[in-house]
Amino acid sequence: MTRVSGYRQIACPNCLSVYITPSYSSINMMAFERWSDGRTVGGLYNNGGGIRSCQCGKYYRMKDAIDMGLMMETRMIEVWDDDGSETAFDLPAFLRRQEDNQLTLIELLFKIFFITKIKERFQPFTQITEVTISKPVDRKKRLVAKEVPKDFKDCEHIPLVQWASDYEMENIINFPEKYDQEIIMAARKRYWPFLNDYYREPFKTYCKHRWLPVPRFKLSNEQKENLIALLEFYQAEDDPDWVTIGELLRELSRFEEAMAAFEKAMQRSHSAADLEKLTRATRNKIAGPIPI
Numbered sequence: 001m002t003r004v005s006g007y008r009q010i011a012c013p014n015c016l017s018v019y020i021t022p023s024y025s026s027i028n029m030m031a032f033e034r035w036s037d038g039r040t041v042g043g044l045y046n047n048g049g050g051i052r053s054c055q056c057g058k059y060y061r062m063k064d065a066i067d068m069g070l071m072m073e074t075r076m077i078e079v080w081d082d083d084g085s086e087t088a089f090d091l092p093a094f095l096r097r098q099e100d101n102q103l104t105l106i107e108l109l110f111k112i113f114f115i116t117k118i119k120e121r122f123q124p125f126t127q128i129t130e131v132t133i134s135k136p137v138d139r140k141k142r143l144v145a146k147e148v149p150k151d152f153k154d155c156e157h158i159p160l161v162q163w164a165s166d167y168e169m170e171n172i173i174n175f176p177e178k179y180d181q182e183i184i185m186a187a188r189k190r191y192w193p194f195l196n197d198y199y200r201e202p203f204k205t206y207c208k209h210r211w212l213p214v215p216r217f218k219l220s221n222e223q224k225e226n227l228i229a230l231l232e233f234y235q236a237e238d239d240p241d242w243v244t245i246g247e248l249l250r251e252l253s254r255f256e257e258a259m260a261a262f263e264k265a266m267q268r269s270h271s272a273a274d275l276e277k278l279t280r281a282t283r284n285k286i287a288g289p290i291p292i
């Protein structure tokens with residue numbers, strides 16, 4: 001289950017405008033549909049590549065935002081009062097117990113000192129005897145002050161962080177003079193499935209009615225340019241993601257190279273079962289995204 005536990009205050013790294021963003025205590029990554037290009041449908045959580053837009057007109061990545069911390073407040077909370085059941089160190093009681101054995105105080109202190117010295121020789125720390133000073137009493141509740149995350153109603157005077165839509169990714173990709181390589185690549189990764197979206201419904205129809213021809217997957221110049229840029233980026237990585245490289249090559253209809261990339265992925269940790277659908281599509285020279 002996706003759960004929100006409070007709201008963080010963040011600031012745009014370009015203009016310092018302040019926003020709030022949900023702080024998730026758990027995230028459900030389940031989705032009804034998953035596609036080979038990374039598109040998920042029906043999920044309860046979508047980070048959108050971590051890209052957000054700002055009123056200053058620029059986009060930024062959440063990891064670059066200035067994190068001002070969780071919005072907290074002090075609230076009085078009822079807790080069970082366990083007063084009386086706790087153990088405590090009672091040295092006078094300990095000393096009195098020793099006196100019952102008819103030792104003088106000087107003898108007792110000498111004995112404690114002597115035993116302590118011997119213990120220190122054989123173990124680094126000595127322990128003080130625990131003595132319960134009173135018996136447990138009936139449990140009752142009491143109020144304590146506690147710092148807790150603020151509810152949304154107490155944060156809503158600050159605007160929520162602004163989501164950037166898929167189609168807006170071109171506003172980042174086409175302006176390399178305004179953005180660094182990292183956010184451009186994050187935008188390209190989001191743009192990839194967006195440009196493929198037109199193909200999903202025809203392909204799902206084909207999956208239900210296999211007597212139909214496989215729908216035609218025709219790359220626009222924009223798609224081709226995006227796939228090649230992503231391919232170059234992934235190929236330059238120290239530890240290349242061969243599954244993604246294979247997928248990019250398959251969509252570019254470079255089927256032999258795609259198969260070689262999938263074989264490399266298989267030699268790594270990926271199981272043959274994971275790659276079965278991708279390699280079958282490659283063998284059948286299907287270039288479009290497929291459900292996985």
Ligand SMILES: [Zn+2]
Nearest residue numbers: 012015054056
């Ligand atoms: Zn800004």
